[in-house]
Amino acid sequence: MAERNFRELLENQWEQDKFLCVGLDSDFEKVPEAARPPAGGGVGETIVSFNRAIIDATKDLVCAFKPNSAFYESHGDEGWKALRETIQYINEVAPDVPVILDAKRGDIANTNAAYTASTFDHLRADAVTVQPYLGGEPLAPFFARKDKGVIVLCHTSNPGAGEIQNLMVEGKLLYKVIAHLAATKWNDNGNCCVMVGATYPQELSEVREIVGDMPILTAGIGVQDGDLKKTVQAGKDRRGRGFIINASRSVIFASNGKDFAEVARKKATELHGAITNAL
Amino acid sequence: MAERNFRELLENQWEQDKFLCVGLDSDFEKVPEAARPPAGGGVGETIVSFNRAIIDATKDLVCAFKPNSAFYESHGDEGWKALRETIQYINEVAPDVPVILDAKRGDIANTNAAYTASTFDHLRADAVTVQPYLGGEPLAPFFARKDKGVIVLCHTSNPGAGEIQNLMVEGKLLYKVIAHLAATKWNDNGNCCVMVGATYPQELSEVREIVGDMPILTAGIGVQDGDLKKTVQAGKDRRGRGFIINASRSVIFASNGKDFAEVARKKATELHGAITNAL
Numbered sequence: 001m002a003e004r005n006f007r008e009l010l011e012n013q014w015e016q017d018k019f020l021c022v023g024l025d026s027d028f029e030k031v032p033e034a035a036r037p038p039a040g041g042g043v044g045e046t047i048v049s050f051n052r053a054i055i056d057a058t059k060d061l062v063c064a065f066k067p068n069s070a071f072y073e074s075h076g077d078e079g080w081k082a083l084r085e086t087i088q089y090i091n092e093v094a095p096d097v098p099v100i101l102d103a104k105r106g107d108i109a110n111t112n113a114a115y116t117a118s119t120f121d122h123l124r125a126d127a128v129t130v131q132p133y134l135g136g137e138p139l140a141p142f143f144a145r146k147d148k149g150v151i152v153l154c155h156t157s158n159p160g161a162g163e164i165q166n167l168m169v170e171g172k173l174l175y176k177v178i179a180h181l182a183a184t185k186w187n188d189n190g191n192c193c194v195m196v197g198a199t200y201p202q203e204l205s206e207v208r209e210i211v212g213d214m215p216i217l218t219a220g221i222g223v224q225d226g227d228l229k230k231t232v233q234a235g236k237d238r239r240g241r242g243f244i245i246n247a248s249r250s251v252i253f254a255s256n257g258k259d260f261a262e263v264a265r266k267k268a269t270e271l272h273g274a275i276t277n278a279l
Numbered sequence: 280m281a282e283r284n285f286r287e288l289l290e291n292q293w294e295q296d297k298f299l300c301v302g303l304d305s306d307f308e309k310v311p312e313a314a315r316p317p318a319g320g321g322v323g324e325t326i327v328s329f330n331r332a333i334i335d336a337t338k339d340l341v342c343a344f345k346p347n348s349a350f351y352e353s354h355g356d357e358g359w360k361a362l363r364e365t366i367q368y369i370n371e372v373a374p375d376v377p378v379i380l381d382a383k384r385g386d387i388a389n390t391n392a393a394y395t396a397s398t399f400d401h402l403r404a405d406a407v408t409v410q411p412y413l414g415g416e417p418l419a420p421f422f423a424r425k426d427k428g429v430i431v432l433c434h435t436s437n438p439g440a441g442e443i444q445n446l447m448v449e450g451k452l453l454y455k456v457i458a459h460l461a462a463t464k465w466n467d468n469g470n471c472c473v474m475v476g477a478t479y480p481q482e483l484s485e486v487r488e489i490v491g492d493m494p495i496l497t498a499g500i501g502v503q504d505g506d507l508k509k510t511v512q513a514g515k516d517r518r519g520r521g522f523i524i525n526a527s528r529s530v531i532f533a534s535n536g537k538d539f540a541e542v543a544r545k546k547a548t549e550l551h552g553a554i555t556n557a558l
Contacts (some may be wrong), residue, residue: 027393070386070393076363076401081356104386106410107349108437114306114349122355131385133412133432137439153412158387160416167456169446174453177446 006126006149007191009098010215013063014241019232019275020268021100022058023219023248024051024067024086028075030249034258044078044085050260051086054252057261058268059094064127066217066246069103087124098126100217100244104153106131106138113141120148127151129195129217132178136186146189149215152182154207157197157220175203176210183211193217198231198245205234213237219246221271228271232278240279247271285405285428286470288377289494292342293520298511298554299547300379301337302498302527303330303346303365307354309528313537323357323364326350329539330365333531336544338373340551343406345496345525348382366403377405379496379523383432385410385417392420399427406430408474408496411457415465425468428494431461433486436476436499454482455489462490472496477510477524484513492516498525500550507550511557519558526550 013019026047035050055065072083087099101123105115119128127149130142142150155165155175165175175196182192194211196204198220208216218235221228228245235243251271255263292298305326314329334344351362366378380402384394398407406428409421421429434444434454444454454475461471473490475483477499487495497514500507507524514522530550534542 025390068386068390068393070384070390070397073359074393074396074401076397077356077360079397080352080359084355102386104410105349105383107347107381107383108435111304111347111349114347114353117353118349118355118358122353131383131410131412133410133443134435134437135439135442135444137442138435138437156387156413156417158413158417160414163414163416163460164412164457165414167448167453169448169453174446174448178443181442 003147004126005147006098007215009096009126010063010244012096017276018061018063018272019241019243019245020062020272021064021066021217021244021246022054022062022251022268023102023246024054024065024252025071025248026051026067026252027071030253032256032260035260042078043075044082047072047079047082048085048089052089053261054264055090055093057265058251059097061265061268061272062097064098064100064244065090066100066102068248069101084123091124100127100129100149100151101125102129104129104131106134108134109138109140112138116141116145120145127193129153136181139186143186143189143191146191148191149193150191151193151195151217152178152186154179154182154194155196155200155203157199161197161200176206179207179210183214187214195219201227201230201234204231208235208237213239213242215242215244217244217246221245221247221250228274229278232275236279245275282426283405284426285377286494288375288405289342289523291375296555297340297342297551298520298522298524299341299551300343300345300496300523300525301333301341301530301547302381302525303333303344303531304350304527305330305346305531306350309532311535311539314539321357322354323361326358326361327364327368331368332540333543334369334372336540337530337547338376340547341376343377343379343523344369345379345381347527348380363402370403379406379408379428379430380404381408383408383410385413387413388417388419391417395420395424399424406472408432415460418465422465422468422470425470427470428472429470430472430474430496431457431465433458433461433473434475434479434482436478440476440479455485458486458489462493466493474498480506480509480513483510487514487516492518492521494521494523496523496525500524500526500529507553508557511554515558524554
């Protein structure tokens, strides 16, 4: 069997007009009582049980799933096991849906090689988010994995993102310098992507100008209040695709009751509709 | 019992002229055959067994231990358990030695809160390394943990560090902008520290100028070839302390034979001596 290719999986989803990514930020404290496994079970089992229900309820509506590593790591080895089992479950029930591990990793090259083992080989994610601060050189072990997506943080969704990212570097904003590097020097293998917060539609549209048809992951609609219509208009490429719109808490924790999966599906359906309408 | 305080633990070590940090970058592939537990055992058990021997052999020579998360994560839940048990062991046999988790984390505030749970509460590290690219605002959950050290990447040790970190921001190099923010705006709780590669002694001395007596973690002597004497001269504060010099591979993998712990101790002793001589 050929190795799964992130870009191909994604293009296949875009063909079907799917652009929504559901973020599995499965904070245990927020998991509804009703999501607990019938026989009880610990933190890890509860998270997996919750995720399975969310995955089942939304898998035909999404172009990707994106678990954020932090919400699993906070429960240690048990959480890490839950993360692995969650990705494994997605691969089983929705083999055509790529998994983006939102881990925002970044270290020197020798250490990044260990991170590729963790993210791609052990956890079996199709793509990972990475930090640009150490430059492109230490990201080589990530880029060398040609079938995997390497999503470089460019302009993040948080309110204080501009403190560093909007610094003016020789007449150019830093996040634009990063976008340019990601689209050129860092993209020898064609597997580099960028991440831009949906809370910054103007910056998103400027990044789109710079990166051409490169995939852009955008996060921050929903709880973080990004404007969906603006995001779609700013984020799409010349073909009217090329973007991944992530919603996490606003979908997965939309209801705290027994109907949590059903309501998550309803929210995902609304978002899916709103995105395709905005195209 | 009062909570352990990173800065106090560190000052106490500096009082005793200890500045060396041993980096537990315990890459399983490089662990000597002789370090395997007598009864056999899996990857995680082997790593813990190796670490215990290294810790026992060097704990009276160091001001800190610094496991790098990547080399544990690459073995999944088993690796994560090994990381937790390694820190637990340090806390047991060397309770006066602080543990720096080199994880280089950085996300939005809501997610960073989960990372504090993982690094400080679950793994029980005394300090963690963090990324500056998202700005100071999302680092608030880290900084809020006043007893913990929050070590911001400033100028890293890798050859390509300058690609981003040496960009000129309104007449000032980016890593100096970060150093200044870390020493002022980001340091309301007095628990911010910075990390500068020993491979860049000039930059290290410039960062020292900017941050005053703030602790500096410096990595990259040994395998990465930083010059120890220059590092000490550039890194020390006005009191002749304030720095942590990390060596990882050059100590822990100094011998591949049965004598691996003994040789690690010999290397650590040499480095300890060379550092105090260079003061």
